[in-house]
Structure formats: structure tokens, C-alpha cells
Amino acid sequence: MYVAVKGGEQAIDNAHAWMAERRRGDTDVAELTTDQIREQLALAVNRVMAEGSLYDPDLAALAIKQSRGDLIEAIFLIRAYRTTLPRFGASEPLDTAAMACDRRISATFKDAPGGQILGPTFDYTHRLLDFKLAAEGGAPRAETADSDPVPVPHISSILGTEGVLQPEPRTDTTPRDLTREPLSFPADRAVRLQSLTRGDEGFLLGLGYSTQRGHARNHAFVGELRIGMVPVEMEIPELGFAIEIGEIEATECETVNQFKGSKTEPPQFTRGYGLVFGQSERKSIAMALVDRALRWEELGEENVGAAAQDAEFVLSHSDNIQATGFVEHIKLPHYVDFQAELELIRRLRREAEAAQAPAPDAPAERTKEQEPAE
């Protein structure tokens, strides 16, 4: 006698207990602390903060520990936590021109006011596995120098004075807030940028790459890439003016792109823009490429049907929390739907077989006559 399956609750509890044990791994090995993750896996922490849309290195480190290093799972934990936080208000726009740059490079000028600063980068390292790190990393120190208090203006502001770079109109209208309003189309640039900055790094990387390979190619140079700490200011209603409430690390990328001009605009350079929490260089460059590709309409460019030009496609599929949930949900039970499909297929097959069985005086199988060539 068949007895219906029971015990979903117990199975879930058992699975979670097992998962917790696996998370800890071999207990002869010292347990990882969230401090260690925050300090030594900082780029993973940065990605979790950026795509989790919450700037908190300690929480991001905890999420990485809890998720056993599955970064999308960690991002998910941060997003879910973020939902429960009350919102006190919005900050003033970040003034990235005031950034204390750890890194600042331009591919368009050999030198510029403020100079080129390589900063802590993997660039130019030879990607050789360093077996010494496997034993002990030690505590390497880098030489320091007194910081130069000269301002580091944006390369774009220098180009802009000459008129060869299309100015971006300044606006004081409050942009739509993607976390408080549903995404709808057409999406203006502010909404697109919000969506891209939370978007999945891998997805944007692939899309950005596709533009370089000819799917809506936009001839980009990195006008400037800068990484550093930026103050966050917020206007406090009781005070009536803005005060600094803290600082965050951010990566900003402005690409300078070729633009042949249109009926109304003379030839000039245009730009793509990327701004991401933490040191997230790859993501910010990819974001700028995709941002520029999405601007085809306002710039009067041709829509070549490339994925990176299709705002509805890009924005609807860039969020990895939405994507991972829906992709993985097909492992949930679908007995009911499957049963309905099974019944349908069986019936259609029965009918097809019945139709094929030769009836007493059935005509020969219908042959399709091709129409004579025209």
C-alpha cells in the first residue's frame, strides 16, 4: 500500500544542519573570522556590497562566510537584510571630483593635472601562482609618501571646456528610485544607471565585451578611472544644511566615445558612465560600455539590434538575485503542471496513433504538393 510522502519539515531541518556542518568544514582547521574576510578578501566584499546595494563591509563579510563563499548567495543575504532597514532619507549627490584617489588612470592623456596613479592594482602583475603565499604571506609593507594636496579634476571637465566632449546636462530633479518604484519602460538614464550599478558583474562584463566585438560598437577609451574614498553628505532637515555622515570607497569610470555627429549635433565625443561601490574596476568599465550602448536613441544612432542596445532586455535581466531565483526555481516541485502536460502528451499520442492506424478505405497519406516555382 502506497503512503503519501510526508516529512518535508524534518527533511528541511536535516538539510540545514548538514549544510551548517559543511560550511564549517574540517574542524582541525581554524575557523575563518569575518574580520579576515573583510581584510583579506576585500574585493569579494566589495562585489557583495555593490550588487547587494548596501555599503557595509562587516555585513558583507558575514554574508560571505554564511554563504560559504557563494557571492550571489551572499548578495542575496544582503538584499534581504536591506529590505528590513528603515530609510531615513537620501544623501546629496556624491562629489567624485573631491575623491581622495588611491588609483587614477587615464587612457586618453599621458599626463593630466593630478597625475596618473596606478594604486593597488593587479595590472602588470605576472599571473604566476605565488607558492610562497600558500605557506605564509607575511606582512608586506609598501613605501609611502606624503600625499600631494593638489586637486584631481575629472579628465572630462578638461575635455569639456574645449567643447569636444558632449556636456551632460545638470539637473536637480529627483531621479526615480528603483528600490521604491517598480522598473518601467522607457527607462531614463538615471534609472538605467541605478539598475546597472546593482547589476551582475558577469552579465555586464559579457554585454560590455559584446559591444567591443561589434554588437553596437561604440569605440570607447577609458577617459578616466578613479578609485578612492568619497565623503557622503546628507541634508539634515533639523539643521537645514548638509553635513558629512561618513565616507565610502567607490570606483568611477568615464569612457570617452567616438561620435560622428548627427543632423543636429556636430561631431564630438560622448561618454559612458560607471560608478560602483568599493574597488570594482572591471564592473565599472563594463557598466560604462553598456551605459553608452543604451544611449543610442538619444544620440540618434542606429539600432543595430544588439543586446546591449536593448534597455528592456538589459535591465530586465541584469539583476542576479532575480535571475538566480527564477533560474533555480525550476527545481521546485512542478508535479501538478507536469501531470497536466503528461496527460496531454499521452492523449495527443493516442489520437495520433489512432489516426495512423490504417482505416478500411482511408486515402493514402496526404502528400504536400509544392507550388510550381514562380
Add this chain to the structure above:
Amino acid sequence: MTPILSVQDLEKRYGARIGCTGVSFDLWPGEVMGIVGESGSGKSTLLGCLAGGLTPDKGQVIFDMADLGPQDVLKLSEPRRRMLARTDWAFVHQNPRDGLRMGVSAGGNVGERLMSVGARHYGNIRETATDWLDRVEIAHDRIDDRPRDFSGGMQQRLQIARNLVTGPRLAFMDEPTGGLDVSVQARLLDLIRGLVHDMGLSAIVVTHDLAVVRLLADRLMVMRQGRVVEQGLTDQVLDDPQDAYTQLLVSSVLQV
């Protein structure tokens, strides 16, 4: 008698460039009007303005609606205009891909307009579709095949059937025979002429091909640089062109 379509002082600009300007004409029930001109003459812009795809900057397009009488279609609400486009109007694109659903069977393509105006009886829809495939000379047993398996001429005939199935009163045709072999063109033109005659259809046919208008159009309008340079009865314009440009157009064809 009321004209089925009355166009007054229509103008469309693209920035400083003129798409078409100063276009006025009346189209009478059952009449076929040809619009000819080289590419860039504004004939396609004009067709777009008439059929609702483009918004003109100036002028009126008055259509004699079945229920409301003469109405400026540019002032109709979008639902009404879209309803018009799938009932009283037909639009035959030059490229059948633009006017057909390539992934839907021939029967489904013809049936769509019926279903969009409320037909809900499968057997009747299929019968009407079969009848229309017949009228455009497509074999019955192709009804469940998709247009992508059809030849160019068949696709174009299917597009015509799909458009005419709801018995429209006014058809817009954009280079209906463009891109087809000469022998296929002749057969298609013959078919269109027969259908227009049988249904008492009014039509506006845009083409660069004078042979097409000679065969189909009662009246002719010649466009150049966005303006109408000459109009009149087809035979009259073609046999005795007054305007220098029309003369050039006609002579260039005869030389071929």
C-alpha cells in the same frame, strides 16, 4: 458623393528637411490612386502620414468612417485608430515579413484579423481562411504551413489575403510588387486588380514603377522633393506629361 479619403495641406518635416508638403487630394470610393516618384521624393513619407505610422506636422487626413462619417484620423484616439487599421483599412507592405507573422501558419495569419474583431468559431475562421487562400491562389493544403516556407510571391499574396479578409474599404499599398521577379509581378498585379475590382476597394498605391500604376491606378500623382508636381488621370499623365520631371520619368521608362 463623399470622398472616402480627403487630404488637405499635409506637411511632414524632418528637422529642416521637407518630408512632404502642401499635399491635398480627394480619393473617391472605388478609386485607385497611384503615387509615383523616385526614392526620396516623399511618397513613402506621405503614405506613412496617411496610414497613421507617422505624425504629420500640419494638415488633415479625413476618412469617411462607417459609423461616424468623415473624421480627421489624426485626431482619433489611439484605440479607434488601431481598430480602423484592422477593420476598414488594409496595409500591404513591400516586404511581406513586415506584414506577416512568419512563425504563424498561413491560416492563422489570415484568421488573426477575424479573431481580433471577435470571431470565436474555429470552423468558420478556418473556412474563411481557406476561401481567402483560394482567392489569392494558394493551395488549400498549405493552410497549416508557415509563410517562411513560401516563395516571395506566395508570401505577398498571403499578406494581401490577411489584409482583405475583414473586407476593408481602403487599402494602402507600399511597392506591393517590389522585390519580385517580373513574371511573378505580372501575376500579382493581375490578382490585385481583380480583387480591387470585385471588392469595390479604394486604394492608394505607392510605387516607383510606372508599369504598376498603368495597370492598377485610375488616377496618378507624381511627387518630387516632397511636393506633388503633377496629378491627373493615369493615361493622361503618362501619355501627355506636362511637368518636366514627369516627362523625364516617363521617357526614362520608355527607353528601357
Add this chain to the structure above:
Amino acid sequence: MSGYNFAYLDEDTKRMIRRAILKALAVPGYQVPFASREMPMPYGWGTGGVQVSAAVLVPEDTMKVIDQGADDTTNAVSIRAFFQKTADVAVTEATGKATLIQTRHRIPEEPLTKDQILVYQVPIPEPLRFLEPRETETRKMHALAEYGLMHVKLYEDIARHGEIATSYAYPVEAAGRYVMDPSPIPKFDNPKLHSAAIQLFGAGREQRIYALPPYTPVVSLDFEDHPFEARKAEGACGLCGAEDSYLDEVILDDRGGRMFVCSDTDYCRTRREAEEAA
């Protein structure tokens, strides 16, 4: 659970969702956009349903959660536990005792009453999505009630298979106006959409809520000569003998042995208990 508001969501978010629900009830079948929040379960696993339930839940409620008709499927267990933890509400497996039922893929067999709310989890709320992938275009089609394309799909089914080959998520027309996806319930359940209960549909990832107020006329799309048919596997439940309930197939061995049992576990158990008592 300390540190969280009743039913997890903060009151501002609940108010936003309730406004969307009220609008949805006022325009049956219309998909109301709402600013869906990230929930602590994955998108596609019932986040829309959970947010709708959280917004309408009150402490006096008795909640039932089913997935595939069963109370003990893992995702149903998980969602029920979530509300026990965050809202401390009473839970039940008895359909008749529940005031709020959250479901995935089924409508309970026992007719619902005017004192109940049924919340559906919806993966893809747009019935036209697989005919037209663009949101901008489908919204226009709904606005203008241009549903010819939907029937073209049904026409193609009949032309190809001799019948409408849609077995679940079978499209309906609500209150004579909007074409609506009833979520992936088997079409066997479609007639039950005409109900005394309030029915709310939540799609979290797609940020849409729609609704059927009590007794809304719901018509499954069809042709006059190919009328809609509610279908299920032939035969009776191998456990309770019911012939009127939707059946799941259970594979018993690897030699083709199988049996059919009620997908609605509460319905099946109630019938068996009544039989034993008799």
C-alpha cells in the same frame, strides 16, 4: 522573531502593497505594478505571494500554505515556517479552517467561502509574454484590449494538435475585460476561479499584483466549436477513491507500476478520515 516587524515587512511597505491590492481588486485582472522588495527567499519561490500575504495578514488569521496542493511539500513548509516565525499566526492544514491560504499551482478542491482569501504565487504574470516578449507592447495590448494574438495561439494549437494544447496556466478573461494568467494551475482548476473568496495574485520578481474580487465572472478562452474543457487524469484516487479531484501520478517501481492520488492532500485525508469514522 525579535528585530523584525509583524510579518517581516515594515508598515510603509505593507501600505504600498495594500494600495496595489486595492487597485487590483477595483480592476479585476489588471496587473498593477508594485515596488516588490527583496525577500529572504529567492525570487521565483513565492516572493510575490509572500509579500501579498504579509500585507493582508492580521494576528487573528489562521494560515494554510500549499504547494502542488500539498501542505507538506518543502517550499510550502518553508513559507509556513516563515510566517509562524515572523507573525506567530495560527496555522492549519484544513482548508475549511484557514482564513488565508497561500498556494502555488493549485486551488483547493473544497469550495472556498466569502471569509477566505486565496493568495497565489505567480512566476510570469503576463499571459501575452510568450507571444510578445516586450513589456511596453503587452501593456499597450492590454490597454487597448487587443487580444487577437492570444486567439491566434489557440487557433494554431487546434490546427496542429486538433485541440487547445495548453494544460496549465490556461488564459482567462476576467470580468469581460482583461486577459489574465491564472498562474500555473492545471486547467482543471480554472472553473474554481469563479469563487466566493477574494483571490490575490502576487508576482515578486516581475513586480505585479492582480486580483479577482469574489464572484468575478472568469471565462477560460476558447472557441465556440472547441469549448474549454477542464481535464485531469482519468480514474479515481488510489487512496480515498475520489473521482472529482485532481490526481498526481506516483511511480511505484521501475517496472511501470504507478498509481494516482489526490494532489490536494487535505481533501484526500478528510475523505479517508470520514470513511474510517463511518
